Amino acid sequence: MEELVAALDAESAEWVAALTGPAAERAQREARLHGMLVRVALHELGRRRTTSPWLAGVELEDLAHQAAADAMLAILRKLGTFRGESRFTTWAYRFVILEVSAKLGRHYWRVHPPVALEAEAWERLPDRFGLDPAEHVQRAELVRAMGRAVDETLTAHQRRLFTAIVLEGTPLDALAVRLGTNRNAIYKTVFDARRKIRAYLVANGYLEQEGTGAR
Known part of the structure; x- marks a missing residue:
């Protein structure tokens, strides 16, 4: 991991070092990352409101937090696969955008069960x-x-x-x-x-x- 950190850009190296460092620093950086993921999820959900007008209010907020939480788990689980081809935040944001897509899809079928074509x-x-x-x-x-x-x-x-x-x-x-x-x-x-x-x-x-x- 130390060799990887040394090969990264300064910002990415800081993220990886903090997320793999002492418990107190790691918890603080995880909280910061989670907040960023929530904001990205909210932005992505807002961007997709034109195709998902049924999603709003508390429901939208809840979906954003779910997406951020699941993305956070995936990021931490796959942190060892990060190789620095992009900035760490860019890499991390892909996880939450994928989670937003998946959760939007599942949520749609819960509130819109299939019906016969009219x-x-x-x-x-x-x-x-x-x-x-x-x-x-x-x-x-x-x-x-x-x-x-x-x-x-x-x-x-x-x-x-x-x-x-x-x-x-x-x-x-x-x-x-x-x-x-x-x-x-x-x-x-x-x-x-x-x-x-x-x-x-x-x-x-x-x-x-x-x-x-x-x-």
């Missing part, structure tokens, strides 16, 4: 693509065409994620927890699904090819 969700689908049926075809026909595109062009996995994210409005964090994957993987799958649907609509005359000018 027909109205399909009616809103053109809006989710930013399409104005008045410029193309009547809404009912466009909705039917998009339904065929979903059935005929998407894989089962793409249909599942597209339905959850685009039609049901499930937050990425919640779906990532439920499926045991990550936000980036889900985003890429849904992006590819939307591209396939748009290509189907263009090929079948429901949309103009992008960049062709007049509609």
Whole structure:
């Protein structure tokens, strides 16, 4: 550990030395780190309020403290793996951000149990693509065409994620927890699904090819 500390930048070395030092100093530095993690968790939760409007007040504060506490345990458990590729605080903040994502996902399913997909969700689908049926075809026909595109062009996995994210409005964090994957993987799958649907609509005359000018 002494060799590691000597190789770190001054601030990171101070953190590692304090967190592995005498009990009194260690407790003081742990309390300081916990306070920083709580602030980061609150900031991250606030940033994600647009996709989690149901989270506020005491509930938000409680979730932030839970995320900070669990992140703290993970940081202390993995302190020996810190190699100084980034500043210690940057490394530590990643833990709390991951905890926020996981807890948001689990919390969502507790307050929003799965429900059957309503027909109205399909009616809103053109809006989710930013399409104005008045410029193309009547809404009912466009909705039917998009339904065929979903059935005929998407894989089962793409249909599942597209339905959850685009039609049901499930937050990425919640779906990532439920499926045991990550936000980036889900985003890429849904992006590819939307591209396939748009290509189907263009090929079948429901949309103009992008960049062709007049509609």
